[in-house]
Amino acid sequence: QLQLQESGPGLVKPSETLSLTCTVSGGSISSxxxxxxxxxxxxxxxxxxIGSIYYSGSTYYNPSLKSRVTISVDTSKNQFSLKLSxxxxxxxxxxxxxxxAWQWLDGPFDYWGQxxxxxxxx
Amino acid sequence: EIxxxxxxxxxSLSPGERATLSCRASQSVSSSYLAWYQQKPGQAPRLLIxxxxxxATGIPDRFSGSGSGTxxxxxxxxxxxxxxxxxxxxxxxxxxxxxxxGTKVEIK
Numbered sequence: 001q002l003q004l005q006e007s008g009p010g011l012v013k014p015s016e017t018l019s020l021t022c023t024v025s026g027g028s029i030s031s032x033x034x035x036x037x038x039x040x041x042x043x044x045x046x047x048x049x050i051g052s053i054y055y056s057g058s059t060y061y062n063p064s065l066k067s068r069v070t071i072s073v074d075t076s077k078n079q080f081s082l083k084l085s086x087x088x089x090x091x092x093x094x095x096x097x098x099x100x101a102w103q104w105l106d107g108p109f110d111y112w113g114q115x116x117x118x119x120x121x122x
Numbered sequence: 123e124i125x126x127x128x129x130x131x132x133x134s135l136s137p138g139e140r141a142t143l144s145c146r147a148s149q150s151v152s153s154s155y156l157a158w159y160q161q162k163p164g165q166a167p168r169l170l171i172x173x174x175x176x177x178a179t180g181i182p183d184r185f186s187g188s189g190s191g192t193x194x195x196x197x198x199x200x201x202x203x204x205x206x207x208x209x210x211x212x213x214x215x216x217x218x219x220x221x222x223x224g225t226k227v228e229i230k
Contacts, residue, residue, distance in 0.1 A: 037219065047159075047167065047210055047221040060217040063123055096166055100214070101178070107214025108157030110178065112166035 002026040004097050004113035012091075012120050018084040022097030022113060023077070030055060030075040033103040038071060038082045040093040041115075048093075052106055053080055060106070087120045094118075124149055124213050128222035134230040141198040143225045145211035150191045155215030158187055158196045161224075162207045170209075171196060201227070 008020035022036070029036065037052040051061035053071045061069045070083040084091060094115040101110035125148040135141055145156065154174035159167035169178045171187035174194055184199040198205055206229050211222040 039221075046224045047161075047212075049212075049219040049221060052217070052219065062218065062220075098166075101169070101172065105155075105215065106217050107155065107219045108159075108169050108172045108212060109167070109219075110169050115166055 002099065002111045004099065004111055006095060006097050006113045006116040008116065008118070010117060010119060012087055012118060013122050014088055014120055015086055018082070018087050018091060018118055018120070020082045020095055020097075020116065020118070021079050022081070023079050024099075025078070028075075029073055029078050029080065035100055035106045036071075036073070036080045037098045037100070037106070037109060039096045039098055039109070040091075041096070042090075042093040050082065050084075050095075054106075089120050092118065092120045123218060124151065124216065124220055126211055126213060126220055126222035128209075128211060128225045130225060131223075132226045132228060134228050135201055136230045137201050137203055139201050141196075141201055141205070141227055143196040143198075143209055143227075145189075145194040145196070145222050147192040147194070147213060151194075151213045152215055154190050155213060156187075156189070156194045157212045157214060158185075159210045159212065160205075160207045161210065167210060198227075 003025045035052045038050040068085045073080045096115045097113045098109035099111040129144045156174045158171040161167040175187045
């Protein structure tokens with residue numbers, strides 16, 4: 001059974017870079033043609049797709065965040081990562097990593113991590 | 123970029139009633155790549171419907187999806203106590219997976 005687990009600092013200072021890692025177990029990131037995604041949810045608000053990375057390394061980002069986002073894969077550790085630069089309080093959210101149900105398609109997301117709350121505050 | 127607008131924002135219903143949720147896209151969603159999720163407090167979203175009308179594994183048949191192009195609907199035929207939650211639609215297949223803003227189904 002595929003499992004995803006987010007990890008990273010729970011508190012980030014304004015203007016700094018938020019860095020999160022998603023560790024995948026029960027399946028290999030590099031052995032199948034899946035997309036791997038990041039989604040966030042500010043407290044009390046809705047879901048926002050941040051971006052996705054294809055197993056080949058191609059990346060796709062939300063246009064509203066594109067200038068600040070980098071998603072990468074580390075196949076040796078079976079992990080993929082999110083970096084969001086120049087954060088503000090508006091970036092405070094629960095961050096989820098997720099994987100779609102099927103290969104070659106960027107959705108829908110069927111496997112989700114439990115989510116990790118990142119607070120931006122000095 | 124496709125924008126998804128869900129309505130209503132909140133739906134107040136009683137157990138046993140029928141719930142009808144709408145998701146409208148700013149442009150046509152290709153191949154009906156439209157999904158619905160359920161989210162309860164403190165939990166990750168759960169996939170209910172994909173391809174506009176196909177139920178995900180383990181989803182009860184009281185949940186059904188319909189629609190194509192720009193107009194999609196999620197119907198819950200008879201609300202069970204565990205169905206009171208927030209529901210989101212999402213379009214996919216274009217490498218940008220935007221979500222609607224959500225509809226909260228609350229107990230009346």
